[in-house]
Amino acid sequence: MQRPPQEDFSLKETNPHLGGGKVTGDKLTSTYDLVEQMQYLYVRVVKAKDLPGKDVTGSCDPYVEVRLGNYKGTTRHFEKKSNPEWNQVFAFSKERIQASVLEVTVKDKDVVKDDFIGRVLFDLNEIPKRVPPDSPLAPQWYRLEDRKNEKAKGELMLAVWMGTQADEAFPEAWHSDAAAVSGADGLANIRSKVYLSPKLWYLRVNVIEAQDLQPSDKSRFPEVFVKAILGNQALRTRVSMSKSINPMWNEDLMFVAADPFEEPLILSVEDRVAPNKDEVLGRCAIPLQYVDRRLDHKPVSTRWYNLEKHVIVEGEKKKEVKFASKIHMRICLEGGYHVLDESTHYSSDLRPTAKQLWKSSIGVLELGILNAQGLSPMKTKDGRATTDAYCVAKYGQKWVRTRTIIDSFAPKWNEQYTWEVFDPCTVVTIGVFDNCHLQGGDKAGRDSRIGKVRIRLSTLETDRVYTHSYPLLVLHPSGVKKMGEIHLAVRFTCSSLVNMMHMYSQPLLPKMHYIHPLTVSQLDSLRHQATQIVSIRLSRAEPPLRKEVVEYMLDVGSHMWSMRRSKANFFRIMGVLSGLIAVGKWFDQICNWKNPITTVLIHILFLILVMYPELILPTIFLYLFLIGVWYYRWRPRHPPHMDTRLSCADNAHPDELDEEFDTFPTSRPADIVRMRYDRLRSIAGRIQTVVGDLATQGERLQSLLSWRDPRATALFVIFCLVAAIVLYVTPFQVVALLTGFYVLRHPRFRYKLPSVPLNFFRRLPARTDCML
Secondary structure, three states: OOOOOHHHHOOEEOOOOHHHHOEEOOEEOOOOOOOOOOEEEEEEEEEEEOOOOOOOOOOOOEEEEEEEOOEEEEOOOOOOOOOOEEEEEEEEEHHHOOOOEEEEEEEEOOOOOOEEEEEEEEEHHHOOEOOOOOOOOOOEEEEEEOOOOOEEEEEEEEEEEEEEOOOOOOOOOEEHHHOOOOOHHHHHOOOOEEEEOOEEEEEEEEEEEEEOOOOOOOOOOOOEEEEEEEOOEEEEOOOOOOOOOOOEEEEEEEEEEEEOOOOOEEEEEEEEEEOOEEEEEEEEEEOHHHOEEEOOOOOOOOEEEEEEOOOOOOOOOOOOOOOOEEEEEEEEEEOOOOOOOOOHHHOOOOOOOOHHHOOOOOEEEEEEEEEEEOOOOOEEEOOEEEOOEEEEEEEOOEEEEOOOEOOOOOOEEEEEEEEEEOOOOOEEEEEEEEOOOOOOOOOOOOOEEEEEEEEEHHHOOEOOEEEEEEEEEEEEOOEEEEEEEEEEEEEEEEOOHHHHHHHOOOOOOOOHHHHOOOOHHHHHHHHHHHHHHHHHHHHOOOOOOOHHHHHHHOOOOOOOOOHHHHHHHHHHHHHHHHHHHHHHHHHHHHHOOOOHHHHHHHHHHHHHHHHOHHHHHHHHHHHHHHHHHHHHHHOOOOOOOOOOOOOOOOOOOHHHHHHHOOOOOOOOOHHHHHHHHHHHHHHHHHHHHHHHHHHHHHHHHHOOOOOOOHHHHHHHHHHHHHHHHHHHHOOHHHHHHHHHHHHOOOHHHOOOOOOHHHHHHHOOOOHHHHOO
């Protein structure tokens, strides 16, 4: 596959006509000031009265047809009703208007052919304009006319006006560019919506002990453990070490729970009677609504719970229990943690769960989703390629979804959204998807991903409007592919500069993450559970934000092994170390007198710093200050974006990409898996060698005083004694000067052989001799 040129993947600054051009100074002043204004003709069909009937009952099955040129929208129809109410809004894009007259027709639904009842005609030149925050236009009664423009029986209540996408009727309106979409479900799937993630809690279950268990086999010591189930999550304790009917564990189990709590926590105490056979000794169900909520590290009180053979389902009559086994636990909902459903590297929210612990916001993030250009065809419809694109943006608990633009490779959304910002070191994510559910129902395919953009707020200047066209890059098994470009306008407004600067001194996560930290494996497992809960809850909304969309936005699966990502991380480490390597090379040139003038100046600077050591730290910080000021003129003026070269996506081997897209567990043939396993072994062998070399150097340091090599340790101990005496009687400045001048000595006084200390160090023993 021929690789596109690198400039195709670059970020482009744009100059759109935002907010209708109402600019005052640096800030724009209009309701939708980060998007281009789009003009629409709105028609609100409210109701009708006194419609004529077609049969002896005098009733009809009315509906309204709104026609403008080639575009036609219809309301739902009512059966046997002369005074129907619809209250539906139709929106026609002014760019696509190809007529001078708007025709609103009332028809009577019929099996063979719909009957004409009457119509109202509007001249487009006479339609009023409305600009929010003006109040909505009041609907009026219009007398129906027949085809000859003479008065007919019946009246229709309408409101017709010209407006923009800032109109409150815009989100729920039927749009002329969606005329091909059929059914209520299909229309619901193309509208813009705002979603909220469920409120997530960590549930801590501290299983302490159980008493008076009654195993069926009294002749053996029970091997007891506790299994806890919450929804799709199941965890278990270890088998108790106390082999008795009163076992103890004192073990924590962590779950993720979503508010409102729909499912109880079910605990069962089980006895392992055989390797693959467990006997349930008792169960209990605990509704989470009644569980204590903890905001800090203070422990909540413990409770004893009855264990029963049969868990009482809600609504059943509970039998009186005279004797029951009991389990002792401490259960609480942790409000002091932030439930991680995103990677910490690009998290959009870092606040704790409990609202009482939230701090005041520091600013506002405004995002204008303008348009996209050059989108790739995602599917075929009626024999031709097409794309039905929509955007999803996620920041904090708020998800937004734009309307779907039907059959367009250059869709224009021009929708603006706002979020409160509580931490500048967060990331907003914008994804573009192809809608595969235009006909409604769940039988359609998955919504295809077109691309994704991440913007870190801390890289933005406050109160500045950033308008850029971002490349939409997606990694395919065949390589990286540009799927188009998305045009965004972003503004981060700071309400309190002092509060924002103060945030840089605060911990990234809430205090409980540091007072009672969770293990890495716990965090990975809990993050997986949190993403599953969020995707399930959002897929149940109307219209649903589908599972594949949520998982792509939350980067589910990003922790899987990838040769490409491993190479990229290695080169990132080398990039970080390149500065140190450059300093080392420069110092080597100084020591070898490559530039005698520079070396002499370094000698003078070294002499001054040794004679006046109080200047060392001020000199270092002054130097860093000057470097920062010098680099200010070359500061980045654009937000960062996806970098194919940094990601090693532009030159990845096809087999490495195929391995990255493989399922887990693998679905590839045995010979390919064997080849990849051998490749992984060779890489791991090299890493193993490097780790072994590092361990060897550390063990040589330890062996200096361990007397493993008695002669080497004796030499080192004698050297330490002599050095202590010499350094005691010699001023420190003299020692520092002699050492510095020795290191910077002229090449004429150097030898190509290794130095004596290095020779001595390399001869020290390590534990490699003891390795099998």
